Amino acid sequence: MKYISTRGGIAAISFTEAVMMGLATDGGLLLPRTIPRVDRPTFESWQGLSYQELAFEVMSRFIDDIPTSDLKSLIAASYSSFDHPDVTPLVHLDDLHILELFHGPTFAFKDIALQFLGNLFEYLLSKNDSYLNILGATSGDTGSAAIYGVRGKERIAIFILHPHRRISSVQERQMTTVTDANVFNIAIEGTFDDGQAIVKEMFSDVVFKQAHHLGAINSINWARVLAQVVYYVASCLHIAGHENDRAATFAVPTGNFGDIFAGYIAKKMLPEGCISKLVLATNANDILTRAINNGDYSLGQVVATSSPSMDIQVASNFERYLYYLLDSSPEHVRDAMAHLKETGGLQLDDCLGHMRRDFVAVAVSEDDVRATIADYHERYGYVLDPHTAVGVRAATQHRAKGISTICLATAHPTKFSTVVEEATGRPVDLPPPLAELQDKPTRCEVMPADRAAITAFIEQHAIRR
Template identity: 50%
Template sequence: MKYKSTRGKVNQLSFSETVLMGLADDGGLIIPEKIPQIGKEDILRLRDLPYKELALNIMGYFIDDIPQSDLKKIIDDSYSTFDTEEVIPVVSFGGNLFIGEIFHGPTHAFKDIALQFLGNLFSFILNQKGQKMNILGATSGDTGSAAIYGFKGKKDINIFILHPHGKVSPVQELQMTTVDDKNVFNIAIEGTFDDCQFIVKSIFNDLEFKKRYSLGAINSINWSRVLAQIVYYFYTYFKSTKDNNELPEVYFAVPTGNFGNIFAGFVARKMGLPIKKLILATNENNILTRFINNGDYSLSKVVETYSPSMDIQIASNLERYLYFLYNEDSGILSEKMKEFEKNRSLSFQGNELKKIQSDFISVSTSNDQTLKMIKDFYEKYSYILDPHTACAINAVENVYNSDDIFIALATAHPAKFEDAIVKAIGIKPEEPSRIKQIKGKPKKFTILKNSIEDVKRFIQETLS
């Protein structure tokens, strides 16, 4: 399996080279040269595997330069940190609605699925090559804490995480800033998540700086993040259809802001998993809903909501999907990305829009609707949704029918968003022990201006 850039000037990369490069050197995102296809018999063969074995099988389609025994150890080590043996519990709500709880890792967010794996993967590859690396990433909340927990204390790796100052939840901030390992550096940017993401991408596009300081990416621009997430689409599908000897088509409802989580579902579908459509759930920052429903991908102001991990306008992973939308034509894709950088908007019409709508349905959920959904679902099922998952369930209700199976992905533990839960149902969700343990701990972070040069200077001074 070889990998290439969406923009066509980087190709023939091994999987390990793909992991270390992160963002392609031509500014594009790295993807497999060909998406592997899995037939019905092979899908049925995978059905009853435990999560770790399933991960080994699915990842094995994409990785051919790491011995299977080593890959197995990386996977086993990564998911041994989760608080349940099954890794991802799937809850049935009677009939044809299921929720896959993908938040049982160390930071109680779905990002742990990929970042526990990526931390161990980086360590293995760097050890094999005798190299050191400095990780640089941006977060709207959950990615940062999950990355820090995946990389803290790792030999020969430093990690720099940018987050928007004062714009993440209190628990998310604590999870990042109370980690006192010497290789962890938190940077609070006076701006939005999109500002943080722009700074990171700009620094990676400075190839001389990237090379001099051995920078690596942990954001969902890194292909291995998407790869790890593909696995749970297969797993939750199997758990939700286990009483059916056939392979019925299902709907997946996915809260997403950066398009990485749902793009993993798109790849799973291309591989052969029977997904009828992907339901993309957004909050009031609805650029992706406008893209799917109206062909309008144009920036507007970021609005603060109860689901801060989706308070995003620029969806960095959308480029991977657009590459397939343009029939894998790197030339067209490159021109479109230049157009977007210039005009901050793209428009899709005709057959392009029809193709988008054949893959996705999208529903945007307001702040008030989010609280109402948390309340209604709790009263009906005694189950507490976090605000992001509430957006997914609201989207399901907008397209629900009794003939199909609907699987919603629950992306975070509700205790991470206590204020919203209390507003919705008047009680505090029970806190996991890992969250209780960080309350009251001293916080360690550096506030910087919304400036590429200031962040570069901080990295330089820190590493010197």
């Protein structure tokens, strides 16, 4: 399997080269040259596999340059720290299914990809006798999941930017209480989009990137998307085995477009009819909803909401979808991204039919988030975090008879206890690993959202050999 850039400026590369490159050197995002198809008999043969066995079957179709035994070992190690034997269990609430993705060490769906990516980085660096300085921006959960994936690894240093005082206190402490020598937390005085822009600029500086061996852990790294494809396949197998072979609709709370893009890849990979619809759910930061519904992909001001991991305007992974939307034409993607950078917007009116075949899009208000949390707690005794509530609310508007609806639960509700307590009227008990964070020392640098200042900090602290 070879990988190409959405902007067409690099020669095709292998999977492991794509992992280490992160962002393509031409500024584009990496994609497999083809998406492997799984026929119905093969899909049915996967019934009864463990999550780890299924992960191998899915990932190995995209990875041909890691020996089978090594890939199986990497997958086994990556999911050994999860507290549920199914890794991503489904909870059934009448005709709605909640896909719990928060059973990893940081209680967020990002663990599913970043435990794997951390182990993958360590494996590749050991093989090549090399080192890596990881750089990423987080709107909440990516940072802690990435840090927990690589903390203490001797060949890796990690630099994580988060928006100062714009994430939950639990999310902040999960990052800043990790004081391993190879971990550097940077709180920028700005938004997630500011941090993401700085990261992308630094990766686009090929000289700086190569000189400091920069690696990416944001969802710009293809390995993260690939790891997330697995739980869509696992859910479809569950539905096929328990719900009379009905198709599945997935409702996905969406900010950076990475998680729902993994669903898009799964839909193209699996037999026809396994995935019926992908419901794209946003909060008040609704650029993606406007794009799908009106063809209006124009940037606005970031609005602070109760689902801060989705408080994003520039959805980095949208460029991957744009590649397919624009007939797999790197030239068209380059032109579109240049226009977006110059004007702050894209008009995709000509693509509306295509986008609406792939997605249904819904923006959910703050009032509806709280009402949904309260409703599900009252009816089922089940507690939704605000991000999951965005997806559940959107799903209720698009249920179809005879089609199972699966909502992705992206974070444990205790990570957003203030909002949950306000909605349910009941206190939320922190799991012991999160409660223990309250008394731990922290380490973090507060800095302006300035590329020069952050560059200087990285140059000072980066690993060199």
